[in-house]
Amino acid sequence: MEEEFRIIDHYLMIRLPEEIDHKSCQEISRKADRMLLDSEVKHVVFDFSRTMFMDSSGVGVLAGRYRKVSCFGGKVFVANANRRIRKILKLSGLMKYLEFMEQEEENEKRDQD
Amino acid sequence: MKNEIRIEMEALPENEGFARVAAAAFITPQNPTVEEVCDVKTAVSEAVTNAVIHAYEEKGGRIVIRCSLENGLLHIEIEDFGRGIEDIPKAMEPLFTTRPELERSGMGFAFMEAFMDSLDVKSEPGKGTRIIMEKKFGSTLCGE
Ligand SMILES: Nc1ncnc2c1ncn2[C@@H]1O[C@H](COP(=O)(O)OP(=O)(O)O)[C@@H](O)[C@H]1O
Numbered sequence A: 001m002e003e004e005f006r007i008i009d010h011y012l013m014i015r016l017p018e019e020i021d022h023k024s025c026q027e028i029s030r031k032a033d034r035m036l037l038d039s040e041v042k043h044v045v046f047d048f049s050r051t052m053f054m055d056s057s058g059v060g061v062l063a064g065r066y067r068k069v070s071c072f073g074g075k076v077f078v079a080n081a082n083r084r085i086r087k088i089l090k091l092s093g094l095m096k097y098l099e100f101m102e103q104e105e106e107n108e109k110r111d112q113d
Numbered sequence B: 001m002k003n004e005i006r007i008e009m010e011a012l013p014e015n016e017g018f019a020r021v022a023a024a025a026f027i028t029p030q031n032p033t034v035e036e037v038c039d040v041k042t043a044v045s046e047a048v049t050n051a052v053i054h055a056y057e058e059k060g061g062r063i064v065i066r067c068s069l070e071n072g073l074l075h076i077e078i079e080d081f082g083r084g085i086e087d088i089p090k091a092m093e094p095l096f097t098t099r100p101e102l103e104r105s106g107m108g109f110a111f112m113e114a115f116m117d118s119l120d121v122k123s124e125p126g127k128g129t130r131i132i133m134e135k136k137f138g139s140t141l142c143g144e
């Protein structure tokens, strides 16, 4: 399987696949929800370091996980999202629900230059 | 000279990736920017995914994709012969989805609109849907 799931402390880390579309999303959500049943997990980190493509299916996955973890005070983090992915997240109005890893803010500044 | 391709495919999730790669390959002679390639791939992915999920409810069916290029203008039509759309303006509203249980975000049409220069939706309930999109390449001065 292309994406990888790991639990570190209270964080479920999901390394997303190269292409996030309807086809790959079904598997990501299913696996993520199974791991979220683990009571240890509070937050989710979506790592986009390998991701080259994402359509609105991916937006549904992030929004769905946010709905689940936010009920218990959990947060959804985004790491290593390239400029394109951030554009998609912005357009979909998800930014205010997501936490960007520190390095992301630097990327943001760099993009604007 | 005008170039044209026509692809007919089964409405299956595994063909969504093929459709967007085919569209990306079709526009390469225009020397598009990385951003423009992503725009076209996303728009095609949205329209084809909608046919797979909404038109045929993931049970398969026929999708016809037509792409043409003339004088830097890309014209794409994605047609299905599935259930059709009752209220097109409603369907096109951002965040509107009839399949929230599948975690659809309702952003498909919004993305097609944002990433292409024009979007037109023709649909008839019980007959099918045709998505017509256009994008102009090389409109910048350094283009061509
Ligand atoms: N090809 C189609 N056939 C039938 N219904 C469609 C089609 N495309 C879109 N729709 C309808 O329009 C709605 C909005 O589409 P979209 O913006 O892509 O959001 P989503 O796919 O996330 O639901 C869908 O929920 C569906 O009801």
Ligand SMILES: [Mg+2]
Residues within 6 Å of the ligand: A056, B046, B049, B050, B104, B106, B107, B108, B109
């Ligand atoms: Mg859609």
